[in-house]
Amino acid sequence: MAEEAKHLIDDKGTYSRVDPSGLRHRLRAIPDQCLAAWQSSQKLSLPGAWSSGSKVVVGGMGGSAMAGDLAADLAASKLSSASTLAPRVPILVVRDLAFPFSLDQGTIFIASSYSGNTEETIALFDQAVKAKARTIAIGSGGKLSQRARNAGVPLLHIDVSSEPRTAVAYNLMLILGVLSGLRLLDLDEDEATSAISSVSHNASVWSEDVPAVDNPAKRIALELMDNLIIVYGSGLFSGMARRWKSQFNENAKMWSFYEVLPELLHNSVEAFASPIGQPAMALILDPLTKDDVTSGAVVRKPGVDSTIHERHNRVILETLANHDIPRMVLNGDGSSPLARILNMLLLGDYVSYYLALLRGVDPSPNPSINAAKELLLGSG
Template sequence: MAPYLDEALLDDTDELLRKDSRGTLRALATAGAQTREAIALAGEAGVDRLSRSERPRSVLVAALGGSALVADVLELLAEPGSPVPVQARRNLPLPGWVGPLDLVVAVSLSGRAPGPVAVAAEAARRGAALLTVGEQDSPLADVCRRARGVHVGVGRGRASSRTALWSLLTPVLLGAHGLGLLDCPEDTMAQVAERLDERAESFRPSSESFVNPAKMLAVQLAETLPMVLGDGPLGGVAAARASSMLARTARIPAPFGELPDAASQIVAYFDGPYTAAGGARAGTYDERRIRLGDIDTSKWEPHHFAEPEGELMEQPTGPGGRDIFADPYLDGPAAPQLGLLMLRDAPPDPVTDASAQAVALTDAVLQTAAEAGVRVTEAQAAPGPPIVRLADHVATVDFAATFLALGLGLDPSVSPHVADLRDRTR
């Protein structure tokens, strides 16, 4: 049975803000301001010092939890043209090849996450160059300063790494740009800030559900067991972010993948019990098509249970292949319907053979999903540089996951079970 989402609550601005105990919506709305502040803080910290030194042999990024997307984005943007390899590492051990010729980037909002702090300390011991991002007065900052690296602060009022992504990501991208690993100058990051401001305006809590894309997406996700699929590398990173936000913010499990590799994996779900096509294959003919109720079948002959010749007559169905005559009291609650959120990149310009094939594959997956009874939702990024398009997707899924949590009656920033786990592992 799908969870109940209170749509009326989504249009009650005062109640939304009351239930949002730590201001998650407000923090997400400041993403553009975070980006501009991070540009200024990176300049004050001297991130351009990296460009004045020799290019490193390799770059290793240590980030985890809500900060993990920093490593994913850096790998994504550097992969096409970086002259040196860029790798992610969540925790120790630090690879044996890391040494004085390499750069280690460690990111932690609080500056106290054991993994990034330990990686930075070990990198400093080996003489590697350091770029760290986190609180100014923190163990991570101390490690960096002692190693004469570059530490960039994150400003004040950053309560969660999930809502402070751009404070963490911006300095790393600017540093990587200075090293020639990717193309993300300050002008491009200013475009990111503008796009995030535009999305914050569209997704503001006071905007009614029928004109607010993030609220509409939240309602659609609540009615399904969602999967998230990106139509390429950029969409794949956004899909990972969506899965993480749905899990941590809305407490909704959401498998994710990236085309073309994940096509078969995602499509395989369409044969399972959460679609009309998959569910119709379970059980005998009579179990599938005839509701026996209290009928006495003890005197029925074998031929009464035989499959009829010719085509089988299915029960009338509604959208998604649902039985429109199903009685939730007699038949039990229906299983949640499988949903697919497709994160599509902006239309390619110019169109190439490779991009045309990619679009064709995405369309084929969506058609297969629709025919299997999967509820399909699409979100497409507006044109712009890659990081701007990624910001478009990230803002959409961040706001949608937060509205979904609030509509379900959950506090998006506080999970009692996560708190219990922390208490038990201290």
């Protein structure tokens, strides 16, 4: 069965048959999109007074909100690296029709909607403008872009023709570029372009024309196949756990769940002794350790910093091992937090893509999501 699956994922005929719209080509273009987004964000001129913002809020749903999660994790990261990313203000993400806190003129609000027609994002945009918050809109058109023009709000255009979830990296680089331009995030041109260069290299390694024997993304998908996947993340990869889970849902059409350390050590571990009822795999996205990707055992390397995040990951790995729960550890690749974010983001895209092919399902369309949106419109 394993050899048959490996042949399937290396067969060019599989791609034309299962992926007729060519999602594989859109994944391969993501590094170029990151560079285009960064360059676009650098052209946006904002009032100098905005650099004194009291907080940054990103409002959106789905992939648009996901970009905000990743930006917040990146800014909050205290990893020791070449990067000096350090937040000057908190970065918050809102996924709802209303803000759970008050806005003021010191709030920088980024309304993000790929389509420009997301109900929740438009509602937040209207509230932010009314509160006189320092508002920026990100979208590809629709009602949000029109509202931004009418209100005289700065607008960044998402110049990507793809599924909204495939534009997350583009959206992320727009947000980071805005915050960098306002000096609310220490991220310069060299670090951004170096990170993009890193993910561009890995995209060539993970692409469909590289056989499974030399392709880590394909090998990971082969190991995860036929499992219920529970994704764990911490620190820099807290939001990334949600991202991987959602990509398993949307691309591979698989059930998957995610949790974040250290919270799960205070509740979820109590269930480890109970049978799950189907094959399962715990997938740990660990930004700190130097573990090799492994299944069923943890291979530690010397020289790992003893940090609080490393201790959390060590505890969850030992707990999983004590209950004989299969597990796999994945590390980001890159010399900076941004490089690790972008590489892990694209790796998740490719792994979920290959899982879709192994399952024989077209990864591009999301009929259930579209049906749910139609129901929402009909119940309004």
